[in-house]
Amino acid sequence: MATFNKVLLLGNLTRDPELRYIPSGTAVTTFTVATNRAYTLASGEKREEACFVRVVAWGRQAELCGQYLSKGSPVFVEGRLQSRSWEGPDGQKRSTIEVVAQTVQFLGKGPKPSEEMAGASAAKDEAAPASVEEPPQEAPPPVAGDVPF
Numbered sequence: 001m002a003t004f005n006k007v008l009l010l011g012n013l014t015r016d017p018e019l020r021y022i023p024s025g026t027a028v029t030t031f032t033v034a035t036n037r038a039y040t041l042a043s044g045e046k047r048e049e050a051c052f053v054r055v056v057a058w059g060r061q062a063e064l065c066g067q068y069l070s071k072g073s074p075v076f077v078e079g080r081l082q083s084r085s086w087e088g089p090d091g092q093k094r095s096t097i098e099v100v101a102q103t104v105q106f107l108g109k110g111p112k113p114s115e116e117m118a119g120a121s122a123a124k125d126e127a128a129p130a131s132v133e134e135p136p137q138e139a140p141p142p143v144a145g146d147v148p149f
Contacts, residue, residue, distance in 0.1 A: 007099045009053055009077040011035035019066030029062035030098075031055055031069065033077060054098040055079070065104055074107040 017031035033055055038048045055077055057065045069075065079102045085095035 005080045007079050007081055009033050009035060009099065013069055013071055013073045013075065014052060015071045017066050017069050019062060027059055027062040029057045029065045033075060054096065055101050056098050057101040057104055061101065061104060068106055076105040076107060077101050078103040
């Protein structure tokens with residue numbers, strides 16, 4: 001039996017990313033991406049709803065996300081779903097489902113095309129990388145605010 005676990009998200013960060021380092025020294029960054037879905041009811045009324053997805057990035061990719069992304073940043077994330085569960089400090093069992101990023105593309109942060117064509121190399125050198133790919137590492141420790149099981 002074949003299985004497939006792939007997630008593609010295009011949205012904006014709901015707050016600044018949280019960069020930390022696990023005891024081995026590996027960087028891990030978590031952030032939440034908001035995606036919107038517009039639809040029309042049978043009555044013709046238009047509606048829009050938001051979905052908030054927690055994303056985890058590891059290693060150099062985590063460091064770059066922490067450095068270049070901030071609340072409102074548009075991103076394209078490619079990754080896989082992962083579920084985790086643990087016991088909270090209050091003894092309650094908790095769990096979460098998150099996306100482990102394999103690729104994070106930063107959108108809308110580079111130099112404007114007219115600046116690039118005019119030879120603004122300084123702006124280009126300071127621009128965030130378009131994307132970073134790195135294989136995921138181990139699961140990060142639980143973060144306060146995760147949903148109880």
